Amino acid sequence: MAKEKYIAINENVDGYSFANLGLFTGFATGVYNAVYSLVILGIFTGIFGDEKLASSVVGVYVAMYSVFCMMVGLFSKELLRWFSKARLLACAFLLTAVCYSMMSFSVKPATFFALDYVSGIGSTIVLILIPLFMADFSKNIGMAKLNARYHLWVNIGCLVAPLFALNIAEWFGNYRIPFLASAMIYAGGLLFFHRFGIVQQEKEIKKVSPRRTIKALWINTLAFFRCPGMPRAYCVNFGYYALYAMRILYVPIIVIEQGFSASVLGWVLTLGILPYIIFDLFIGNWVKRLGSKLLMSIGLLSFSVLALCATVVHGWGLLAIFVLWQISGAFMEPVHDLLFFDNTRKSEQDRFYGVFRTTSYLPNVIAPMLGALCIAITGSTSSVWYVSVVVGVFTLFVLLSKKR
Numbered sequence: 001m002a003k004e005k006y007i008a009i010n011e012n013v014d015g016y017s018f019a020n021l022g023l024f025t026g027f028a029t030g031v032y033n034a035v036y037s038l039v040i041l042g043i044f045t046g047i048f049g050d051e052k053l054a055s056s057v058v059g060v061y062v063a064m065y066s067v068f069c070m071m072v073g074l075f076s077k078e079l080l081r082w083f084s085k086a087r088l089l090a091c092a093f094l095l096t097a098v099c100y101s102m103m104s105f106s107v108k109p110a111t112f113f114a115l116d117y118v119s120g121i122g123s124t125i126v127l128i129l130i131p132l133f134m135a136d137f138s139k140n141i142g143m144a145k146l147n148a149r150y151h152l153w154v155n156i157g158c159l160v161a162p163l164f165a166l167n168i169a170e171w172f173g174n175y176r177i178p179f180l181a182s183a184m185i186y187a188g189g190l191l192f193f194h195r196f197g198i199v200q201q202e203k204e205i206k207k208v209s210p211r212r213t214i215k216a217l218w219i220n221t222l223a224f225f226r227c228p229g230m231p232r233a234y235c236v237n238f239g240y241y242a243l244y245a246m247r248i249l250y251v252p253i254i255v256i257e258q259g260f261s262a263s264v265l266g267w268v269l270t271l272g273i274l275p276y277i278i279f280d281l282f283i284g285n286w287v288k289r290l291g292s293k294l295l296m297s298i299g300l301l302s303f304s305v306l307a308l309c310a311t312v313v314h315g316w317g318l319l320a321i322f323v324l325w326q327i328s329g330a331f332m333e334p335v336h337d338l339l340f341f342d343n344t345r346k347s348e349q350d351r352f353y354g355v356f357r358t359t360s361y362l363p364n365v366i367a368p369m370l371g372a373l374c375i376a377i378t379g380s381t382s383s384v385w386y387v388s389v390v391v392g393v394f395t396l397f398v399l400l401s402k403k404r
Helices: 015-019 021-050 051-082 083-102 109-138 143-172 176-195 211-227 230-257 262-271 274-280 283-290 294-310 316-332 340-344 346-360 362-378 380-401
Strands: 006-008
Touching: 006 211, 015 051, 015 109, 015 143, 021 109, 021 143, 021 176, 021 230, 021 262, 051 083, 051 109, 051 211, 051 230, 051 346, 083 109, 083 176, 109 143, 143 176, 143 274, 143 340, 176 262, 176 362, 211 230, 211 346, 230 262, 230 294, 230 316, 230 340, 230 346, 230 362, 230 380, 262 316, 274 316, 283 294, 294 316, 294 380, 340 346, 346 362, 362 380
Parallel strands: none
Antiparallel strands: none
């Protein structure tokens, strides 16, 4: 893919400027994730009249949703051939904001699900394009430092998001209200991005047959996995996002099932963000001294051990585990995707990143389905943490292997 031209951009804009967008995506995503699974659970409980069945169906729904977002990620290469990154990012911010605002109202389940899918297009494109912009303007900064800055801002946004979301949900007596706040934050991100003053050369939109487009996507996917180091990078990133998916989806459900209030859930999610913020201040130097592999290994091993404990611990001890394993996540967060950036040329990153980014959605297909199967077999929601144990151990094995 030919390198995109930047006709104009404000002189003070660099890689850190795009990393700072993490404050908006982190805050908005934190607000959204704090109530998302509870909203979906409520919808399916109303449909089936059985909360246990509904909690299992939540995993199936999230899996189907993630298949869709994964396809959007694969198709992003074609979008980048048709439109400039600047235009795509602005439209993605706007689309997500509009859909989230509409999801905050008491719409019918079918309407909510339709808006959820459309918003998935926007949020997927946003999360794909920000790292690509960071890579374009990394210069002598390096992606490790930019990743650390980006995740620092993401986690600062996430720090106050759960308490904010769950308190306003409790105040209004409606778990959908925080979606409106998330929409406003995305709109703020759009305004912040507009200040960069980016002008790019527009691309000619050529008519392409669907068959050729699908063939091009397939060829690009095969080329990605044939590239040395990419299968390993894909598996490691898959493992990280699988653990993240299980945590985001099932922690709110299990905390509420244990009899705790929404306010307690807010504190659990908020306290869990503190390790990320603290670690992000030092992780850039730690990567240079210790290496990304060691940090990733520590995170995977400790997370697996704590997930095993979570299958048998209940009450306040379980809440402590939910907070403690965020330390494991803090080790992994800034380094989980460095295998991709360290093993690809900049000219290949736009081409391959859409395929690589499916690692953030494919786990949302497989992990929740396995979680739903565990719940169906055992009748206990806590059994989903066995999936986390298996994923963590397998990912650690791949990371430490010397193969591709």
